[in-house]
Amino acid sequence: MIPTYDVFVSALLTMLAVVSTGAAVNPSATVIGTVTLTAATGDTFAAQGARVVMACESDKTLRTEVADDHGSFRFLNVPSDRCSIEADVQGFVAPPISVVAAADQVVTTDLHLGIVPLRTGVNVRAIAPSPIVKKLRRSCRSDGR
DSSP, X not given: OOOHHHHHHHHHHHHHHXXXXXXXXXXXXXXXXXXXXXXXXXXXEEOTTOEEEEEETTTOOEEEEEOOTTSEEEEEEEESEEEEEEEEBTTEEOOOEEEEEXXXXXXXXXXXXXXXXXXOOOOOOOXXXXXXOOOOOOOOSTTOO
């Protein structure tokens, strides 16, 4: 016969194993990085206050963070998935970066934004002038004026 104490310990260990397995069902990752801006002169600096947006393929929801004083950002509890990250600062642009988040891993990425080239254009519309028809003046005066 098994003592009651052994049955209790066995049941407790089984319950803890189930709880820890349930916690591992949705493992997540962390994505960290920095955003830097490159000026027209070539100087780079931290993108303080840059809006960083992440979208993962399976999640379909956009997550937004704001870069700190050093241009750093962090997304916690990222699902194990392929995700796209994009930073937004007025006057600067960069293509989105793709990362693959794996369970219990930390993914590091850096976003480098350059100046958006100005594109200006002028649209000119005009109406072509009609040919000017000169009228000949005829005078009834004898002196020809």
